[in-house]
Amino acid sequence: MIRLHDTLARQKREFIPADPRRITMYVCGPTVYGRAHIGNARPAVVFDLLRRVLEQAYPDADVVYARNVTDVDDKIIAAAADEGVDPAVIAERYEQHYLDDMGALGVNPPTIAPHATHEIGPMIAMIETLVSKGHAYEAEGHVLFSVPSDADYGALSKRDREQMIAGARVEVAPYKRDPADFVLWKPSPNDVVGWDSPWGRGRPGWHIECSAMIRAHLGETIDIHGGGLDLIFPHHENEIAQSRCAHGGAPLARYWVHNGFVDMGAEKMSKSLGNIVTPGELLAAGHKGEVLRIGLLSAHYRQPLPWTEKLIAQSKAILDGLYRKVGAAEAGTIDEGVMEALYDDLNTPLAISRLGQIADPTSLKATANVLGLLLDSEEAWFRGGIRSDVEARIEARDAAKKARDFATADRIREELKADGILLEDGPGGTTWRRA
Ligand SMILES: [Zn+2]
Numbered sequence: 001m002i003r004l005h006d007t008l009a010r011q012k013r014e015f016i017p018a019d020p021r022r023i024t025m026y027v028c029g030p031t032v033y034g035r036a037h038i039g040n041a042r043p044a045v046v047f048d049l050l051r052r053v054l055e056q057a058y059p060d061a062d063v064v065y066a067r068n069v070t071d072v073d074d075k076i077i078a079a080a081a082d083e084g085v086d087p088a089v090i091a092e093r094y095e096q097h098y099l100d101d102m103g104a105l106g107v108n109p110p111t112i113a114p115h116a117t118h119e120i121g122p123m124i125a126m127i128e129t130l131v132s133k134g135h136a137y138e139a140e141g142h143v144l145f146s147v148p149s150d151a152d153y154g155a156l157s158k159r160d161r162e163q164m165i166a167g168a169r170v171e172v173a174p175y176k177r178d179p180a181d182f183v184l185w186k187p188s189p190n191d192v193v194g195w196d197s198p199w200g201r202g203r204p205g206w207h208i209e210c211s212a213m214i215r216a217h218l219g220e221t222i223d224i225h226g227g228g229l230d231l232i233f234p235h236h237e238n239e240i241a242q243s244r245c246a247h248g249g250a251p252l253a254r255y256w257v258h259n260g261f262v263d264m265g266a267e268k269m270s271k272s273l274g275n276i277v278t279p280g281e282l283l284a285a286g287h288k289g290e291v292l293r294i295g296l297l298s299a300h301y302r303q304p305l306p307w308t309e310k311l312i313a314q315s316k317a318i319l320d321g322l323y324r325k326v327g328a329a330e331a332g333t334i335d336e337g338v339m340e341a342l343y344d345d346l347n348t349p350l351a352i353s354r355l356g357q358i359a360d361p362t363s364l365k366a367t368a369n370v371l372g373l374l375l376d377s378e379e380a381w382f383r384g385g386i387r388s389d390v391e392a393r394i395e396a397r398d399a400a401k402k403a404r405d406f407a408t409a410d411r412i413r414e415e416l417k418a419d420g421i422l423l424e425d426g427p428g429g430t431t432w433r434r435a
Pocket residue numbers: 027028029210235239
């Protein structure tokens with residue numbers, strides 16, 4: 001039996017799928033305008049694990065996991081204007097980076113990856129339904145959702161009206177009937193990407209995208225809706241309002257699951273702060289994807305996760321120990337104690353600690369694989385680990401030399417020397433050997 005903490009119920013509930021043959025899960029995916037930071041990687045890893053756990057618990061079911069790609073957005077449009085390219089160039093580039101980075105963290109591709117730009121028809125259809133039912137209205141080329149038309153609005157975030165208006169940082173616009181109303185559709189000037197609609201040429205607001213794609217690919221009511229804590233309000237509150245009002249009151253999701261923040265020191269990580277740590281940078285610096293993955297799973301998913309150098313070092317040490325233990329073993333029987341911990345609202349700290357207590361290497365391998373860990377052999381882990389690490393650091397040194405930053409280049413050489421690696425610069429480039 002799986003138990004999940006449901007944000008709407010504010011408690012852990014037994015998970016019972018509506019249809020045990022087809023389990024549906026939707027997670028809000030990336031807006032592709034820049035490299036993902038480590039905070040973006042946490043939901044990707046957490047919900048990848050939840051999917052694997054569901055597949056273990058329901059071996060005869062189809063677990064249908066949809067994660068969208070927001071490929072039309074004002075931030076993408078701004079990035080495209082900066083570079084003087086089409087928004088599709090920006091979106092495609094950063095979607096590929098996202099897939100590469102998450103793949104390196106052992107995140108499997110979702111079953112379905114709907115793209116906003118391919119789903120404009122379903123979005124327009126849902127907006128038309130909302131207008132015809134009196135839950136949305138047109139004003140100056142915009143279509144707005146009428147928050148006062150939905151008596152249940154606010155149930156997920158449990159905020160009062162004043163908090164909602166303040167929290168949404170809503171733009172006060174003269175065409176809004178109520179300050180809490182939010183945009184479903186907005187006009188596009190001629191030089192901005194747009195689509196024809198009953199309200200003129202324009203583009204969708206962000207919230208309608210998820211509601212329309214869930215309806216199109218998974219149905220009116222899904223089993224699990226996931227995302228980061230920061231999406232509860234306004235994004236998920238707005239998704240609920242749109243879907244329920246369009247579908248005669250049918251709930252959007254039966255379980256709402258939210259992961260906590262990744263903390264860099266005292267500050268919440270976000271791209272607007274300068275302290276970006278991206279999985280891409282960490283991987284390039286020679287950290288292995290499994291190290292970052294176990295680090296992201298080291299705290300319970302609902303708790304804040306302090307992201308520190310020390311955590312990365314500890315994560316590597318844990319994996320080194322597990323790899324030494326597993327050796328060249330093939331996967332055997334999955335350990336029940338670890339699965340019990342995972343079935344209890346994804347208790348990963350307990351699951352990882354129990355993993356360390358498994359004596360049988362074949363069982364250790366099979367069980368760790370469920371968590372997306374110990375996918376290499378011991379031999380490949382230690383060989384590949386050292387080589388990719390040294391090579392990444394040599395590349396960083398080459399880049400520093402090219403930029404005439406000789407202080408950094410010398411520092412990298414000294415750091416490698418301290419780790420027992422000697423560099424030799426020759427006409428064909430830099431080679432290395434153990435001291
Ligand atoms: Zn969403």
